[in-house]
Amino acid sequence: MLPLCLAVIPWGILCGSLAVQNGFTALETQAMSLLVFAGSAQLVAIELMAGNTPLLTILFTTFIISSRHFLYGLAVRHKVIDQPLRWRLPVSFVLTDELFAFSHHRKAYRTKTRLTYALSAGFSFYIAWNLWTFIGIVAGSLLPDLTTLGLDFAIAATFIALVIPGIKNLATLATVVTAGIVASVLKSQGFELWLVVAALSAMTVGYIISRVISRINSQIHIKQAPKS
Structure with missing residues (x-):
């Protein structure tokens, strides 16, 4: 997960700075990454909220963007269905695109050791995402508009890196x-x-x-x- 944690640096910085520059407070911006933890959905929601978009439109749009996680859950369900709820809930929280890309091994999530491994990988990405968001908040408060630097290409680059090997x-x-x-x-x-x-x-x-x-x-x- 380490290369992917580094790959989302521009993505996280863009998310944090975009929110601050659109009127979000630092606390609101950081709380979004802590609670939502969904890069693409966060970026879209920030722009929609900043444009005073109706709530139902925001909810529907973010629901559609995040609906792929339903498929992720179905794909790994047979591997974790026998595990207690105390394991399945945190796995579902950190089951991002990045962790899902590494979840295809036939023995993934099967044992407590592998569950611990998966959660460690997933939460390392969670920590990194929130760290880059914080850096983006600081950068957005001190530097000019960062959205003109093309940092959003990091989103495409990350998904290309995940898809091509598969x-x-x-x-x-x-x-x-x-x-x-x-x-x-x-x-x-x-x-x-x-x-x-x-x-x-x-x-x-x-x-x-x-x-x-x-x-x-x-x-x-x-x-x-x-x-x-």
Whole structure:
């Protein structure tokens, strides 16, 4: 997790400085990172709140942005379902994009040692995020507008670093390419639900291709099987 903790330095600084420069107090800004702990949702919520956006719009938008965590929870559910609630609750709190990217090992979360390892990794990221937010608060109070420095590219760079190593087959590649194309087209057209549509489209394409490949492999296996 250490490289990822360092990779979100610009992201955290941007979040802290953006909030301060949009009228949030230092306490409110830090409390958001302590309680919400969701970088992309925080950045969007800050801009919406600063623009006096209606509460329902803010709630709906952040709900959509954070809905991917529901999928994360489903993906690791079978690994932690047998663990007591005192383990499952903190795991759910620190199950960020970064920790989820490292949760695919078949033995992840299975034992207390592995649970402790996962929580240590997750909370190290939590501490780092709040530290970078604090630095952003200080920087936002002392320096000019930091949003012009392009720090928001750290968001894209972090997700690219998480996604690329996971492309190990055609179905995953198709999922990533579809998500990128659909998101780019819809975003450029000003479509508000571009993120949701892009995610659903990508998952659909990936699922279809994985099923087709699985069927082809099954047919090849049947043809190659020795006849009795």
